[in-house]
Amino acid sequence: MSRAKQNQRNKSIRFLTSPKISRRRDKYCRFEKYGIKYVDYKDPEFLKRFLNEQGKLLPRRITGNSVKAQRKVAQAVKRARQVALLPYVTDLMN
Amino acid sequence: MNHYELIVILSPVLSDEESKKAIKVYTDSITEAQGVIVHEEAWGMRQLAYPIQKKTTGIYHLVQYQAPSDLNAQMEITFRRDDNVIRHMITRLDKYGIDYAEKRRNGEIGKKKAAIEAEMDAPSATPADAAADVASADAKAEKASEA
Structure with a gap:
């Protein structure tokens, strides 16, 4: 009897303070936040933030860019590739 | 033209x-x-x-x-x-x-970007201080845009 009671108690463990499950941080568009209107294709180091290891564009759901900004980033990356500031394909990007 | x-x-x-x-x-x-x-x-x-x-x-x-x-x-x-x-x-x-x-010609771009980049790297480090971080970075960004 007493053992059964203890079991039941264990089943419903209660915390004094609710345990912190790491919450995902909110995504936001950095271009809108900082009012960046023009994405420069001449700055490959900045554009690398929006590329994965193979040099492909990261999707919006990861970078949090707005539709407008994503279009500008994509355009800038493509221009940078054209003038060999960024590679079209790689195995390891920095 | x-x-x-x-x-x-x-x-x-x-x-x-x-x-x-x-x-x-x-x-x-x-x-x-x-x-x-x-x-x-x-x-x-x-x-x-x-x-x-x-x-x-x-x-x-x-x-x-x-x-x-x-x-x-x-x-x-x-x-x-x-x-x-x-x-x-x-x-x-x-x-x-x-x-x-x-x-860019007047050399204003590098400065502002550096300030923004410093902020963008910061939040991932400590989630607890994120709120404070963002606030300070906001102030920084404002300063940069004024300059």
Whole structure:
């Protein structure tokens, strides 16, 4: 009897303070936040933030860019590739 | 008259003088067609991200200019004929691009970006201080935009 009671108690463990499950941080568009209107294709180091290891564009759901900004980033990356500031394909990007 | 930006990659075998001469041909052709050269920048020898015509380096040159719209088609032909030019690209600057180019010329771009980048790296470090971080960075960004 007493053992059964203890079991039941264990089943419903209660915390004094609710345990912190790491919450995902909110995504936001950095271009809108900082009012960046023009994405420069001449700055490959900045554009690398929006590329994965193979040099492909990261999707919006990861970078949090707005539709407008994503279009500008994509355009800038493509221009940078054209003038060999960024590679079209790689195995390891920095 | 539109604003344009031209990037030319010259063959790395050229000497300094030769590359200057090669660029001068194009800048002259712009001014001849009643264009105005706003800004010129020589980046010098740079590593290419991928080989072009079996070359791994190139001499970069940037020219920002205003020109009538029919000039670019003519320049395109000369670029293609010129063996010293291994890659070229002309882009039209929109109103934001013109703004940005002017700021870049005055050296305002690097500063602001550095401030933003410092903030962008910061939040991932400590989620607990994120709120404080964002607040301080906001102040920073405001300062930068004022400057």
